[in-house]
Amino acid sequence: MITFISYIQQYVSISDEIKKEISDLILIENISKGDILLEEGKICKRIYFIEKGTLRTYFYQKGKDITYWIYPDNSMVTSWHSYLSCKPSSEYIQATEDSIVCSLTYTQWQELYTKYPILERFGRLILEEVIALIDDFYKGYYFMSSKEKYELLVSVFPDITQRANLGHIASMIGISQETLSRIRSN
Amino acid sequence: MITFISYIQQYVSISDEIKKEISDLILIENISKGDILLEEGKICKRIYFIEKGTLRTYFYQKGKDITYWIYPDNSMVTSWHSYLSCKPSSEYIQATEDSIVCSLTYTQWQELYTKYPILERFGRLILEEVIALIDDFYKGYYFMSSKEKYELLVSVFPDITQRANLGHIASMIGISQETLSRIRSN
DNA sequence: TCAACTCTTTGATCTAAGTCAAAAAATATA
DNA sequence: TATATTTTTTGACTTAGATCAAAGAGTTGA
Structure with a gap:
């Protein structure tokens, strides 16, 4: 399991002072x-880092539950449009496995960016x-074709089939679950 | 016409020193x-700012010319994947009107980011x-539906019809040009 | 271990939009 | 102004994949 601090360090090197400040601010949720x-x-006031588990973003369209994207551990998730513009979100964020997530708010990030340019980087x-x-x-x-879309998804996200069910995967790539089922059993 | 310097100032305020340095580095092309x-x-080594005109990104798929997106003046364009990863681009960038574009290279930007944190912002x-x-x-x-996609495009890009032809617009939203023609004449 | 759900598969039918082809309109060129 | 070239429209036909419906598997929990 990778902590958020060590995730940041994969991109930039940060001082102990910064580590301390982030650790003090961060909200860790099980x-x-x-x-x-x-x-x-x-x-959406927060941006989440997934230490463990899986999250998905989804919304309702014409009464149907549509998965926008599925995020595995070691990735960052937010409702971008809402988070960046401070407007109401049109989507949900949900855990699809028991998960541990760390987060900071938009406001906290703005302060950190100003205080530490390395974090802006x-x-x-x-x-x-x-x-x-x-x-x-x-x-x-x-x-x-639907088959090509599915193969592309699996190529960038090989363990998707273990982490999400058929319906979620199908709507994520914009096809019906019946079509995905037929592709799999081809 | 908005210059690139004044475009930057819509986001952050920059000193005369920075303005001078950018002006010295910038490549202006007619x-x-x-x-x-x-x-x-x-x-793709450069990121372009369109002072005047229109650019489009496109690629060939199964022998067909597919427009990825069309960019009006006062916007920034690059082949993101290629520019950021320094790998060969899978797309073309082309002017669809006589245009004036300003650009800096990836390397120049990295140096500017380090020298002036405000530019990193x-x-x-x-x-x-x-x-x-x-x-x-x-x-x-x-x-x-195809109609909804077209209406969405027009809502975010009202003058698209004056700036791009039917075929470009159709492939940009993922429909055939015959379908788009029928939508328009509905 | 047997209901009660939930998820996945399979079959039959339907339809939006693609493809192919050719005409019409618009634009450019000489 | 006529001719060539490009762009758009229209018509006929085809098809991938959606929808509807129902059966089969897999899970969960009392």
């Missing part, structure tokens, strides 16, 4: 499978990584 | 409609904006 960290309509690097991943993943996505 | 700024297979803010936009735009995209 949550159970099914627990909701963020509800639709609420402002960490922030930039994390965002760069997210964008590079999105940019790469979705290239040509529209014109792939 | 390019014609159809000109290619980046080719597939080349490493600018970098972070730009990336946050990109992510918030992507996050908001694509929510529920998979389960929209």
Whole structure:
């Protein structure tokens, strides 16, 4: 299990003073499978680091539960639009396994960025990584068959099948669960 | 027309020293409609700010020209995955109108970030904006009809129809140009 | 260990949107 | 102004994948 402090150190090297300050501010939560960290309509004030477990973001569209993305341990999760704009979220964040998550608020981060420019660099690097991943993943996505989309997902996220159920995976790549079931049994 | 310096100042306030340094480093190019700024297979070393005109990113998939996104003036463009990882790009960047673009290289930005933390903040803010936009735009995209996708695009990019042709717009939202033509004439 | 759920598979049918092809309109070129 | 080239529209046909429905597996908990 990687702690949030050591995760930061994979990107930038930070002083003991910074480590202490982050440790003092950080909120560590043990949550159970099914627990909701963020509800639709609420402002997402926090960005979460998953030390253990899995989270998913999802929303309701035309009455259906649609998984937006699934996040394994050792990754950061928030409702980006809500977190960055301080507007109500249109999505939920839920634990899909018993999990341990660490978080800081948007406000705390702004203060840390100003006080320690090295953390601003960490922030930039994390965002760069997210964008590079999105940019790469979705290239040509529209014109792939359902099978190609599924194979792409499995290639970037090999243990997805152990961590999420059929319905979640299907909606995450934009296909019906019946189609995904047929792809698997091909 | 907004210059790149004044664009930066919309996000952070910068000293005359920084302005001078950026002005000295910046490459300003006048390019014609159809000109290619980046080719597939080349490493994208620059990030472009469009002072005037329009650029599009595109790639070939199964022999077809697919527009990834279209960028109007006053926005920043790069092939994110290639630029950030220094790996060959899988896409092209092309001017779709006569344009004026300013750019700095990845290496120049790294030096500027280290020398002036305020620019690192600018970098972070730009990336946050990109992510918030992507996050908001694509929510529920998979389960929209072609008409809904087109209406969403027009709502965030009202003058798209004046700046790009039918085929570019259709592939940008993942539909065939015949379908888009039918939507318009509904 | 047997109900009561929940999740996954399978089959039959339907439909939105893709493909192919050709005409029409718009734009550029000479 | 006629001609070539590109872009858009329209029509006929096809198809991948959605939807609906029901059966089968797998889990959970009293």
